[in-house]
Each structure stands twice: as C-alpha cells, then as structure tokens.
Amino acid sequence: MAGRIAAVSIVEAVASDLRLRIFSGELPSAHALTETEVATSYEVARPTAKASIEKLVAEGLLVRGVHKTARVADLGPESVRDIYLARAYLESEVLRRLAAARTVPTGAVQANRDIAALATGAPLDVVEPDMRFHTSLIDAVGNERISRMYSSLVAEVRLCMSRVQSLHLLDTALIQAEHQKLLELIEAGRGEEAARLLDQHLGRARERLVAAMGGEAGPEADLPSGLANQ
Amino acid sequence: MAGRIAAVSIVEAVASDLRLRIFSGELPSAHALTETEVATSYEVARPTAKASIEKLVAEGLLVRGVHKTARVADLGPESVRDIYLARAYLESEVLRRLAAARTVPTGAVQANRDIAALATGAPLDVVEPDMRFHTSLIDAVGNERISRMYSSLVAEVRLCMSRVQSLHLLDTALIQAEHQKLLELIEAGRGEEAARLLDQHLGRARERLVAAMGGEAGPEADLPSGLANQ
DNA sequence: ACATGTGTACTTGTTAGACAATCGATGAGT
DNA sequence: ACTCATCGATTGTCTAACAAGTACACATGT
Known part of the structure; x- marks a missing residue:
C-alpha cells in the first residue's frame, strides 16, 4: 500500500512514513499496527518493523503494552491539557530569555509571514507554519535538550490536530496577529508581557482543541488548573 | 561478568543493569559498548543487546552514530549548562504552581529529612535523596510528560555526577537548608521567591559540577547566558 | 440464559545464523 | 614521512524458527 522509501536507515524511513500517515489521519486513533502487517506492507523484515514501531512508541505516537499490538495513541482532553501545560512551561521561559536578549529569531518571523500569506487558504494549512513559528522560538536558545523535548510535544500536538476535522478550529488572522505581538x-x-500573552495564546488554542475533541472546557483559559492531589 | 536478571522484559533488564553500571562509574566516559560484547556478557542474543543499547541512546546515556559502536556519553560543561537550564525551566514553573496551590509534596519533605539524616555520611550519598526531592516536586503537578522530561534530565545529571569524584563537591547542610526554605x-x-531561590540553588550546583569537571565558571550564577547566535 | 472454563489462532518476545555495507586501522608503496 | 589500499571488526538487515502470552470463540455446566 505504501511505497518504499530510501534514506539513511530503513527503520527510520519506515518510522517517518508511519508518522506522516498518523499525522495525515490515514491511521485513525486506536488503529492497531501489527508488526507483521507493517513488515509486509513496507516489504521489510519483522525486526525492522518492530524497531520502527518501538521508535514511535518512544515518541508517544503509538502505545502498547507487553505482548499486545501497538495502537495509535488516543489522546483525550486530559492529555491535551498536559501537553499544552508542558509547552507553556518551556516556551514562556524561552520568551523571557529571548526578550532579555532582544533576540528575534528570523525563522519565527518567516513562519509568521507564511501564516499571513495563506490567510485565505484551508484552515488546517496553518498548523505547519504555526508549529514552525513556535519551534523557531524554542530553537533560538540553542539548548539541544529543550529543543528535543519541545519537538516531542509538537509531535503530540500534531497528532491531536489530525484527529480534529473542525475547520472552524483555527482563527488564522488572530493567530498571526498574536504571533506578531509576541515578536x-x-x-x-x-x-513578562510576552510570557503572559503566550499563556493566553496557548490556552485559547488548547481549549479550542479540547472543545473540538468533545471534551468540556477547563476552568479558566490562561492558567489551567489540575494539580494532582499531592 | 554481570549476572543474569529476570524481569518483565529482557531488553529492559539489560538496559537497567547497564544504566546502573554507567551511574556507578564502572563504565567510564567514552567507554565503547559493542553489541556482541553486551550480548555475550549478559548471555542474550545480539538483537536484544542492540535494543538495550538503543534504549540507552534514546535516554542520552549512550551516544552513537550510524555504523559506529555506542559509547558512554561524555558530557562537557556546555551539556551541564544545557541540562541545568532545562531543569530550571521546568522546575521553576512547577514551584510557582505548587506555591499557588500551597501544595507541599510529602515525598519532598521525606527526601529532605533523609538528606538531613545522612548529614554525616559520605558526601556522594546525598545525590539520591537530592534527586528524589526534586523529582517529588515535579511529580506533584501530576503531568506525565513533564515528569518524563524531568527524569530524562535527572538521568543525565546522575551521569555527570558519576564522573566526578571530588568529595568537596556538595555541601550537604547547605543543600538541606535550601530545600527546607523552598518548602x-x-x-x-x-x-516567585521560591522560583528565584531555585535558580540560585541549581545555579550553584551547576557551577560546582562544571568546576569539578575542569570547565571554567560561567558568567553569573543565577542567570546563565549562552543564547545562540540568532 | 448466563457464567465459566477450555482451546485454538494470532501476535509478540527472543534466539540463531548469515550476508552486505561500512568504519577503523594496519600495512604497503612511493 | 605521507598516501592509499587492503583487512578485520562492527553494525544494519534479513530469514527462519520457537516459545510465550493474549484474545476471542466455542463448548460446557449450572
């Protein structure tokens, strides 16, 4: 079904294609991914398919227990709140830091220009440049570990996005304007103001996502609750 | 050389034992870990050993390029600064959050009691309860992703610690007192005050670690620089 | 009819052995 | 002494296979 790919590593290539198929929605939530199934469809050996699957499990895109077949992660509203809270933790500190150095990453500027350019296109096209905007900010501090953590969160966000087909999910103009204000x-x-605006920005996106997934709205938009009982 | 272990999964068991051997210093920095070597010493098949190694690579404890043998990560002063900055990002936000809810995790209280109890023991014994203290704070917010990120950072910190044999590295009494103040x-x-104190706390630990590793001190202790050029 | 036990098919965990591709180093030639 | 080629070692991947565990359906008993 899926064509073969040639890259640095076979397991990486297979994992990449599976990733795309998950993000595209071709593989729906809770869809089972058997090792042999992956192996035959990509014409690779089962250990190779296994390694690819385990890679995606490590990324959080697939879930699986011992001796059970891997399934596409089914993220609920709680997971979305977790993910966006983690994003806020990392990104708000990054903004404080960038502001202290008055460093405006050119990649973020370009990404926001791209958002403005497609303001008339399909609403879901905004996801890619939006993620690029935020990732550019993170990468600008040059901390390898923080960048890695954030990209893992971005992958989960994209997974969530692919589950939502509501076109009224995103207000492209608003997003673009808030990004501009952040810069x-x-x-x-x-x-401090940038960090506060980011909290609102992410909080709004989060609640829209939760709503589109059928969950109920959280208590407040800019300061999510949910502290574990000790 | 290393005895066999029986647990949920063989590759997990092997990975755990390798982890311990790395933390204990038995496997020094840049030590090569051949797949066949691991396979024979643990009496497992090579694919199993390979999986264990790849797990540790994903955790950042081992590094390896394509077609090259895995080596124990050799973390320099820059890595230490990256790690501690990432810790500060996560943990300072966590402290603000815990303070807002006035939630004092019992695990952290206990961990600090343990530190006080061994105030007369070997200085390196403080590492375990110290990590437990900080991890308890993180886990108290109940965010799975943040906990996972933090534990990955803790693993790298422990790796750094194991490379340092300077016994005058840690002032147990000071650590315990600052923890108490944080609580x-x-x-x-x-x-806000907790977050500020944490920055100083982590900054001090970081600079001691860097110094013990032979690196030169950073510009200032509580607000590390190092913004990437654009 | 319902609950319970059994059994079979499917899937994963792990192993063995093998071959090609690649990296590192040693040795030969200039 | 320096450059290049060959060789050994190591990894990437495959095929084949067996063991072990899970899940579902079937049959049985109450």
Whole structure:
C-alpha cells in the first residue's frame, strides 16, 4: 500500500512514513499496527518493523503494552491539557530569555509571514507554519535538550490536530496577529508581557482543541488548573 | 561478568543493569559498548543487546552514530549548562504552581529529612535523596510528560555526577537548608521567591559540577547566558 | 440464559545464523 | 614521512524458527 522509501536507515524511513500517515489521519486513533502487517506492507523484515514501531512508541505516537499490538495513541482532553501545560512551561521561559536578549529569531518571523500569506487558504494549512513559528522560538536558545523535548510535544500536538476535522478550529488572522505581538514584545525586551500573552495564546488554542475533541472546557483559559492531589 | 536478571522484559533488564553500571562509574566516559560484547556478557542474543543499547541512546546515556559502536556519553560543561537550564525551566514553573496551590509534596519533605539524616555520611550519598526531592516536586503537578522530561534530565545529571569524584563537591547542610526554605516558601504561597531561590540553588550546583569537571565558571550564577547566535 | 472454563489462532518476545555495507586501522608503496 | 589500499571488526538487515502470552470463540455446566 505504501511505497518504499530510501534514506539513511530503513527503520527510520519506515518510522517517518508511519508518522506522516498518523499525522495525515490515514491511521485513525486506536488503529492497531501489527508488526507483521507493517513488515509486509513496507516489504521489510519483522525486526525492522518492530524497531520502527518501538521508535514511535518512544515518541508517544503509538502505545502498547507487553505482548499486545501497538495502537495509535488516543489522546483525550486530559492529555491535551498536559501537553499544552508542558509547552507553556518551556516556551514562556524561552520568551523571557529571548526578550532579555532582544533576540528575534528570523525563522519565527518567516513562519509568521507564511501564516499571513495563506490567510485565505484551508484552515488546517496553518498548523505547519504555526508549529514552525513556535519551534523557531524554542530553537533560538540553542539548548539541544529543550529543543528535543519541545519537538516531542509538537509531535503530540500534531497528532491531536489530525484527529480534529473542525475547520472552524483555527482563527488564522488572530493567530498571526498574536504571533506578531509576541515578536514585538520580544524586540522591546518586555519578557513578562510576552510570557503572559503566550499563556493566553496557548490556552485559547488548547481549549479550542479540547472543545473540538468533545471534551468540556477547563476552568479558566490562561492558567489551567489540575494539580494532582499531592 | 554481570549476572543474569529476570524481569518483565529482557531488553529492559539489560538496559537497567547497564544504566546502573554507567551511574556507578564502572563504565567510564567514552567507554565503547559493542553489541556482541553486551550480548555475550549478559548471555542474550545480539538483537536484544542492540535494543538495550538503543534504549540507552534514546535516554542520552549512550551516544552513537550510524555504523559506529555506542559509547558512554561524555558530557562537557556546555551539556551541564544545557541540562541545568532545562531543569530550571521546568522546575521553576512547577514551584510557582505548587506555591499557588500551597501544595507541599510529602515525598519532598521525606527526601529532605533523609538528606538531613545522612548529614554525616559520605558526601556522594546525598545525590539520591537530592534527586528524589526534586523529582517529588515535579511529580506533584501530576503531568506525565513533564515528569518524563524531568527524569530524562535527572538521568543525565546522575551521569555527570558519576564522573566526578571530588568529595568537596556538595555541601550537604547547605543543600538541606535550601530545600527546607523552598518548602517553606511553597507553603507560604510565595512562588516567585521560591522560583528565584531555585535558580540560585541549581545555579550553584551547576557551577560546582562544571568546576569539578575542569570547565571554567560561567558568567553569573543565577542567570546563565549562552543564547545562540540568532 | 448466563457464567465459566477450555482451546485454538494470532501476535509478540527472543534466539540463531548469515550476508552486505561500512568504519577503523594496519600495512604497503612511493 | 605521507598516501592509499587492503583487512578485520562492527553494525544494519534479513530469514527462519520457537516459545510465550493474549484474545476471542466455542463448548460446557449450572
């Protein structure tokens, strides 16, 4: 079904294609991914397919227990809140830091220009440049570990996005405007305000996502609750 | 050489034992870990050994390029700064959050009691309860992803610690006192002060670690620089 | 009819052995 | 002494196979 790919590593190539198929929605939530199934469809050996699957399990895109077949992760509203809270933790500190150095990453500027350019296109096309915008901010601090953590969160966000077909999910113009404001605040060295705006920005996106997934809205938009009982 | 272990999964068991051997210093930095070598020493098949090694590579404890043998990660001062900065990002937000809810995790209280109890023992014994203290704080927010990220950072910190034999590295009494102060600030709901104290706490530990590794000190202790050029 | 036990098919965990591709180093030639 | 080629070692991947565990359906008993 899926064509063969040639890259640095076979297991990496298979994993990449599976990733795309998951993000595209071709593989729906809770869809079972048998090792032999993957092996035959990509014409690779079962150990290779196994390694690919385990890679995606490590990334959180698939879940599986011992001796059970891997399934596409089915993320609920709680997971979405977890993911967005983690994003906020990392990114708000990053904004403070960038603002302190008055560093405006060119990649983020370009990404937001791209968002503005497709303002008339399909609403779901905004996801890629939006993620690129945020990732550019993170990468600008040059911390390998933080970048890795964030990209793992981005992968989960994209997974969530692919489960939602509501076209009214995203207000492209608003997103673009808030991104612009964030960049301006960074340039002006106003880190605290940038961090606060980011919290609202992410909180809004989170609640829209939760709503589109059928979950009920959280208590407040900009400061999510949910502290574990000790 | 290493005895066999029986657990849920063989590759997990092998990975765990390798982890311990790395943390204990038995496997020094840049030590090569051949797949066949691991396979024969644990009496497992090579694919199993391979999987264990790849697991540790994913955790950052081992490094390896394509077609090259895995080696124990050799973390330099830059890595230490990256790790501690990432810790600060996560943990400072966690402290603000815990303080807002005035939630003092019992696990952290117990961990700090343990530190106080062994105030007369070997200085390196403080590492385990110290990590437990910080991990308890993180886990208290109940965010699975943040906990996972943090534990990955803790693993790297422990790797660094095992490379350092300087016994004057840690001032147990000071650590214990600062932990106590952190808990009090949380209980009092003074999140900002807690976050600031944490920055100093981690910054001090970081610079001691860097110094013990032979690196030169960073510019300032509580607000590490190192912004990537654009 | 319902609950319970059994059994079979499917899937995963692990192993063995093998071959090609690649990396590192040693040795030969200039 | 320096460059290049050959060789050994190591990894990537495959085929084949067996053991072990899970899940579902079937049959049985109450």
